[in-house]
Amino acid sequence: MVHTISPIDGSTYFSAEEHGPKDIEQVLNLAESAFPIWAALSIAERATYITSFVEAIVQDKNDIALEITWQMGRPLGQTPGEIKGFSDRAHYMIKVAEEALTDYQLIDNNNPDKRWVERVPIGVVSVLSPWNYPFLTSVNAIVPALMAGNVVILKHSFQTPLVAERYASAAAKAGLPKGVFQIVHLNHKNTAQLIGDGRIKGVYFTGSVQGGIAVQNALLNKFIPCGLELGGKDPAYVMADANLGNSIENLVDGAFFNSGQSCCGIERIYVHESLYDQFVDGFVALTKQYKLGNPLNTETNLGPMVKTDAANYVRKQIAQAIAKGAKSLVAESLFTASKKDTPYLSPHVLVNVDHSMELMTMESFGPVVGIMRVKNDEEALRLMNDSQYGLTASLWTNDMDRAINLGEKIETGTVFMNRCDYLDPALAWTGVKNSGNGVTLSKIGYEHVTRVKSFNFRKA
Numbered sequence: 233m234v235h236t237i238s239p240i241d242g243s244t245y246f247s248a249e250e251h252g253p254k255d256i257e258q259v260l261n262l263a264e265s266a267f268p269i270w271a272a273l274s275i276a277e278r279a280t281y282i283t284s285f286v287e288a289i290v291q292d293k294n295d296i297a298l299e300i301t302w303q304m305g306r307p308l309g310q311t312p313g314e315i316k317g318f319s320d321r322a323h324y325m326i327k328v329a330e331e332a333l334t335d336y337q338l339i340d341n342n343n344p345d346k347r348w349v350e351r352v353p354i355g356v357v358s359v360l361s362p363w364n365y366p367f368l369t370s371v372n373a374i375v376p377a378l379m380a381g382n383v384v385i386l387k388h389s390f391q392t393p394l395v396a397e398r399y400a401s402a403a404a405k406a407g408l409p410k411g412v413f414q415i416v417h418l419n420h421k422n423t424a425q426l427i428g429d430g431r432i433k434g435v436y437f438t439g440s441v442q443g444g445i446a447v448q449n450a451l452l453n454k455f456i457p458c459g460l461e462l463g464g465k466d467p468a469y470v471m472a473d474a475n476l477g478n479s480i481e482n483l484v485d486g487a488f489f490n491s492g493q494s495c496c497g498i499e500r501i502y503v504h505e506s507l508y509d510q511f512v513d514g515f516v517a518l519t520k521q522y523k524l525g526n527p528l529n530t531e532t533n534l535g536p537m538v539k540t541d542a543a544n545y546v547r548k549q550i551a552q553a554i555a556k557g558a559k560s561l562v563a564e565s566l567f568t569a570s571k572k573d574t575p576y577l578s579p580h581v582l583v584n585v586d587h588s589m590e591l592m593t594m595e596s597f598g599p600v601v602g603i604m605r606v607k608n609d610e611e612a613l614r615l616m617n618d619s620q621y622g623l624t625a626s627l628w629t630n631d632m633d634r635a636i637n638l639g640e641k642i643e644t645g646t647v648f649m650n651r652c653d654y655l656d657p658a659l660a661w662t663g664v665k666n667s668g669n670g671v672t673l674s675k676i677g678y679e680h681v682t683r684v685k686s687f688n689f690r691k692a
Contacts, residue, residue: 234390234417239305239536239575240527246303248393251416253425259414260431263356263383266411271353271381275330281408282378286322288402289367290315296367296398303392304363305535305575306490307527317655318367321673322375324657329379332678346689351682353381354457355433358426360447362439363391363538364493364597370395372661372672373436373459377681378413382434386415387426391538393417424450432456434681438495441595441666459670459680462663463595464495464623467616468652469606469638470511472504474628478650480514486626486652487601488522488579491537492546495667496624496646497653500592501603502612508605512583515603516561519579524567536575537598543577546598550580553591553602558582587618595621609638617643622664626652 238245270278289296297311336349357377361370366388377384388396396415403413418426427435428450436459437447444460451458468486470479486498503511527535537543554560560582564570567578577599585592585602592602606612616625626648627635639647645662648654655661660676663669670680 234393236303236391236393237539238302239538240302246394248397248417251418252422255416256418256422256426256429259385259411259416260356260426260429262411263385263414264431266409267353267355267383269409270378270383270412273381275333275379278379278381279326279329281406282322282326282375284406285378285402285408285413286319286326286375288405289398290319292398299394299398300366300392301527301535303394304366304538305527307532307535309530309533310489314365314367318371321368321371321655321657325375325673325677326379328675329376329678332675333380333682344691346687348687350685350687351380351678352685354681354683355382356385356431357382357434357436357681358385358387358432360423360427360435360437360439361386361388361395363389364490364495366392366395368655369438369461370399372438372461372677373681374399374413376672376677377434377436380678380681382681383412384414385426385432386413387418387423388415390417420446427451428453430454435459436670436672436681437461444668457670457680457683459672460668461495461661461670461672462623462666462668463597463621464497464663464667465499465593465595465619465621466496466624466626466652467619468498468501468626468628469609469612469616470501470503470507471609471627471629471631471634472506473630474504474507475630475650476507476510476514479628480511480518482650482652483626483628484515484518488519488534488599489653491535491577492599492601493538493542493597494653496655497597498626499596499601501601502606502615503603504612505605505607508603512561512581512603516581519562519581520566522567522579524576524578525569534579534599537577538575540573540575542598543575544573546577546580546596546600547572549589549591549594549596550582550600553582553585553589556589557584558589558591558602559584587615593619609634613638613641617641619643620666623667624648624652626650
């Protein structure tokens, strides 16, 4: 059985049957049978099905919001936003499917031959999704994969199995043909068996760097598309001309929303020396206003982390940094709900930090941020690029030309100006270095759930 332990109170919130090798064989056989039927439908026909599929989830948004809170601890006042984001992304990808999947025709008036390139579905694909944004991460792959004509087997995190169950229920309500969308609850060993099977033609994983390596290892004996959206240590650079109030407000939220459990959350901040003291004072003052506690309570805006082990990992990073000379500016005693050896961890702001500390180089995935003083753009750029990760980076300035020039030099998948921790479905979502490979969302995202097929027809 799969048991979901709620971080709210340590209770077992949900249990489901864990699937094994026989179940894997069954879902693969069913998926293979469904693929040619689904792929034969027009894009418009698939869009009708998938629109109904999406709407079936949105209709239950209030119940789903409560389920998300119980499963992973995000405050109930914030979880409804996930379903809105899910809907926005899904509908955008449905809208652009026709354009993204249109044949590329080569026309030469002096050549009677007919030549064109098609984007065709790759077959049975597996989507492996995490718990931190359980709908927002999964929709990025599920909807374009289905719209492109693939059939999908979803394996969701054991922490959020009800999300998979919601997807399965929505597929049934929308009348998707049997086998087009299926879910499985698998441990790591059986997940490797599923994705390593020759019938799986594509894998799309969101999770840790270690998880991404495990996925690649399971695919060593075959050549298939493998999209990896992995971790981050996303930096922000507050320039001398930045709007101080706007920068503080958005970066505090970027660091602590969802208890910092976001791959594109703000984990390190570099501030020009002319603004440094004012920025730190304002950042600390706003952080102290957070309300840590039971995420079911309306006044709570900072819930528990997903597990005690995860919270203890962040505590260890903080202790190591302080032992090396860092200073914590927000006392844990200000937050009565914060207790050792529980998932409840107060927000932490550290200064006197440097890149000798894991806090500034290794993903924290928790409510902690380090702030460093910098002298100029060159120093900020060097520090931002001094990382094994490259998912997003944000620049805070009123000079767009300067931001563009600097942004071109940052080793990252997305550069923001005056915003952070945000995803626009019209833009490609991708990472570099240990933040992964592949692309989801935007029209470009369809390139990674299809293969190209060329036609060169010559008259005899």
